[in-house]
Amino acid sequence: MTSSGSRLATLAENRWFKLVWIIPAGIVVLAVVVLAARGIRSLPDVQSFLTEYPGTTTLPDSAPMGIPAWLAWQHGLNAFFILFIIRSGWQIRTTKRPTMFWKRNNTGLIRTKTPPIKISLNLWLHITFDTLWVVNGVLFYVLLVATGQWLRLIPVTWEIFPNALSAGLQYASLNWPVEDGWVNYNALQTISYFLVVFVAAPLALATGLRMSPSWTSKRLSKLYPIAVARAVHFPVMIFFVAFIAVHVILVFATGALRNLNHMYAAQNADGWLGFWIFAGALALMIAAWFAAQPFVLRAIASLTGTVSR
Template identity: 60%
Template sequence: MSTPTKKPRAAAGKRSRLYWAVPAALAGLVLVVLLAKWLMGLPGVASFVADYPGHSELPDNAPVGFPAWLAWQHFLNAFFLLLIIRTGWQVRTTTRPSGHWTRNNKGFIKTKNPPTKISLELWFHLTLDVLWILNGLLFAVLLFATGQWMRIVPTSWDVFPNALSAALQYASLNWPTENGWVNYNALQLLSYFVTVFIAAPLAFITGLRMSGAWPKKATGLNRAFPIEWARAVHFPVMVYFVAFIAVHVFLVLATGALRNLNHMYGVRDDDGWFGFWVFLASVVVMAAAWFLARPLFLRPIASLMGKVSR
């Protein structure tokens, strides 16, 4: 008789925590803004911001603007990440899979041991991972081949005081002014560097460690990199990506939406509407993919690569 009363109490407890969390977060943000404004009013801090305005100078041979391939890479990365985060959450929370998939061991990939049956959600997650990694490898090659790496890799130690300056400016609501077509501010640069060169590889290596592709009989390797470590890191990395995307989208829209969207989607540096319409089309594509990513449509695709069962 006690079971029915536990769930409502648990739900009420969660709602109560949420009710308190929202105003607490807002109060915390207000305090951060007030503290930042007070700091910016101090002569020493004002002098620091004047000396370090928030961006580092790029090398003389750094490229200006964004090539078309980078716009496509940006869209594909956002597309894959959206679905990867969704399927990752499904894998983590689904108790009754909508189906199962077993790899065809007579196809392109052949192994001595029989393939392991996995859930349809995990199959889709891993498939998206492979596509995301391939896209990332292509991105890395083009990034270093075209010199675009100089825009997201620190080339001077003054990036750190400039990042602190940019953070103070953001927190005080006196946001740093820069032209992203030419150069990112230091805080942007560091966040992109961490995302591309730290978070993404961490997501890959920890995901690989938890997958069936990892060699189970490699005793020394498994002892050096326990699966528990991978599980402990993989989920926080996903949370990081969610937070990064949320902040990134907010700042894109809040700091000159049309120009920023033209940079990323229109490959141009103006305030026209072209980038907005391309962005809107990309959102429609991602929304359609979100809708179609369900068992009814996934089973026929999965069956091309293996056996689908209940």
């Protein structure tokens, strides 16, 4: 085999290269969806439907306006944590023979009756960021209820469903629905955020706990088989990846500066502050991605346990 052929074979075996097909497939699907949506939208009955249901519903009078600073910080931290949760989860799924393992030190403040279990370094990383994500999520739920922001995320009328269909058709035809996320999310955004916050996130936690090596209850295992958790956990990850991809695309396509100011600067403006905060956060995420090499992870993991090959 030639050196170029050897390099191609090595590239083909890379776990990330296996995902390259998604890019051309996504472009083809997007083109088909846009053409179909524009054709459907030109029909008279559909135009009447869009007029009756413009894509937004009315919030309760008690719903707050705007995005507070704590929510902007929560959003940034959540993006950082979920990036490494997905990365480590994919590594766990695609690594056939782990080369490094971690075992908790059963000393100090953390002591249990059961002996520590040896797990792969990828699983250690996954559990570490899962823990940070859960802590951040619990704080998010508390603040969501305390500040009334939950009213912006939970559907409160049945009209949200035809309005969500209307907003989806408008997005798909590349003729964006009129929206102002600072005041009120459109119906499709509300349903999407509700599914992420109140359905997908709890499902990810519930199935992740069942798959955790710390799960030892035999009685509960019969009621909640691990096969069920595995069958749900991976599709939930796919849902998160799909949501993030669409979310990022629409953030930049529907008014990048305004949207980034909402999400990162907690202000309703068209300036550049949100963009520069986002750029800094993105640079940090990229640096952390490339810094997360085995020798770095081994040094960090060694602070809380024993790392072996």
